[in-house]
Amino acid sequence: MIVVTGATGNVGGALVRTLAADGSAVTATSRGITDADVPPGVVARQADLTEADSLRPVFEGARALFLQNGSASAFRLDPRAIAGVAKAAGIERIVLLSSQGVVTRPDSASHGGVALAIEEAVRESGVDWTILRPGGFASNMYAWAESVRARRVVTAPFGDIGLPVVDPLDIAEVAAAALRGDGHAGRTYELTGSAPTTPRQRTQAIADAIGEPVAFVEQTRDEARAEMLRFMPAPVVDTTLAILGEPTPGERYVSPDVRQVLGREPHSFADWARRNADGFR
Numbered sequence: 001m002i003v004v005t006g007a008t009g010n011v012g013g014a015l016v017r018t019l020a021a022d023g024s025a026v027t028a029t030s031r032g033i034t035d036a037d038v039p040p041g042v043v044a045r046q047a048d049l050t051e052a053d054s055l056r057p058v059f060e061g062a063r064a065l066f067l068q069n070g071s072a073s074a075f076r077l078d079p080r081a082i083a084g085v086a087k088a089a090g091i092e093r094i095v096l097l098s099s100q101g102v103v104t105r106p107d108s109a110s111h112g113g114v115a116l117a118i119e120e121a122v123r124e125s126g127v128d129w130t131i132l133r134p135g136g137f138a139s140n141m142y143a144w145a146e147s148v149r150a151r152r153v154v155t156a157p158f159g160d161i162g163l164p165v166v167d168p169l170d171i172a173e174v175a176a177a178a179l180r181g182d183g184h185a186g187r188t189y190e191l192t193g194s195a196p197t198t199p200r201q202r203t204q205a206i207a208d209a210i211g212e213p214v215a216f217v218e219q220t221r222d223e224a225r226a227e228m229l230r231f232m233p234a235p236v237v238d239t240t241l242a243i244l245g246e247p248t249p250g251e252r253y254v255s256p257d258v259r260q261v262l263g264r265e266p267h268s269f270a271d272w273a274r275r276n277a278d279g280f281r
Contacts, residue, residue, distance in 0.1 A: 001025040001061055002179050003091075005049060006068030008037050010139040011097060014172035015066055016042055024180065029058050052081035059089035064179045067122065068097040074114045079121035086127065093128045093185070095178045097171070100135045100190060101239075104250040108239045128185040130178040135192045135251060136165045136243070138272040141202055148280045153215045154203040157224040158245045162196030164254045167267040169275075174261045189257040194266040196252060205270040209277040221245060 006012035007028030016028045020039040027043045038044045047054040101111030144154045178184040207214035228237040258266040
């Protein structure tokens, strides 16, 4: 059996569907998950990554674990306790969803430091491990969905700076390969899209996907910062703006790892936009 944490998220949900479609026995877990959130045949179990003891009954009988790094709750995780519960339950393989920021922003607590601590706990867990380090997610563009639906407009900073954002489905399929296949133990995969795209280009891809014109309005850094501070802590906002506005060479790099693991090119942002067009209509 494979346990998928964060199973209602963009990557976890895609991973559950991928594993279930191939006939794997899957337990999907998150804080508020219900049977309605998973495909037929998948067991839904509520648990909280910030409370390691709540994972004991979920991990029972499992042999592999997809561990997401807690996202907004990452600061409150005890990764060594989670790894200890996993090992005690008999789990033999952990695939960790980490962050590219471990190497590109090591001095940032929000993007690098916390993720590195979780990686270290998994490496030292005594079970086989594989670490996935994606860059920015294509699904982050859901932040534009409301304004596209209501006004057919995207407002964002740094309109002509490109980054190779990755489709969560590609992350999920790499995770599925690492959970089920051989040759991935002790490997770290950097996961990106097939090519850099700019916010202006992504806006056009969304317009093409929904068959309607969508305007792009470029914000200043200060305007973007003021908006982001409404829902993100200042250090996270400042690091995020640095990535978007002054990306490092590592953040611009198009990795070959999706292609090497899956034997195909990563999905493009246009692929993601077409598959998720209903969210912007």
